Amino acid sequence: MFGVGLPEFLVIFVVGILVFGPDRLPEFARQAGRLVRQVRQFTQAARDDLRTELGPEFADFELTDLDPRQIVRKHIIEAADDPDEDADVVPLRPGLRPLERGELPPYDAEAT
Numbered sequence: 001m002f003g004v005g006l007p008e009f010l011v012i013f014v015v016g017i018l019v020f021g022p023d024r025l026p027e028f029a030r031q032a033g034r035l036v037r038q039v040r041q042f043t044q045a046a047r048d049d050l051r052t053e054l055g056p057e058f059a060d061f062e063l064t065d066l067d068p069r070q071i072v073r074k075h076i077i078e079a080a081d082d083p084d085e086d087a088d089v090v091p092l093r094p095g096l097r098p099l100e101r102g103e104l105p106p107y108d109a110e111a112t
Contacts, residue, residue: 004012016025043063051061064070099105 016028020028047061047063050063051058054061
């Protein structure tokens with residue numbers, strides 16, 4: 001959960017005992033559990049509201065679909081899977097030629 005493993009939970013537990021004491025720690029754990037449960041219910045309700053508002057086309061909608069990184073990955077993967085006949089032909093401006101293997105591109109001192 002959230003990339004936290006057993007060693008991290010043990011460290012959090014020990015720090016919790018040191019900071020709050022063993023008598024108050026169970027109450028804080030219950031409050032944290034309630035908070036996580038409420039946040040989960042809130043996100044599920046928000047997702048369900050979005051699904052109903054967007055209509056049947058978005059029945060499989062997930063909140064992670066709004067993540068910009070996921071959107072970019074999805075479109076890049078779709079573009080990579082899309083077969084193009086002209087994929088190896090790179091259009092050049094008139095008067096330019098492709099570089100030979102090992103040839104360095106021209107350097108323009110005024111442009112830098």
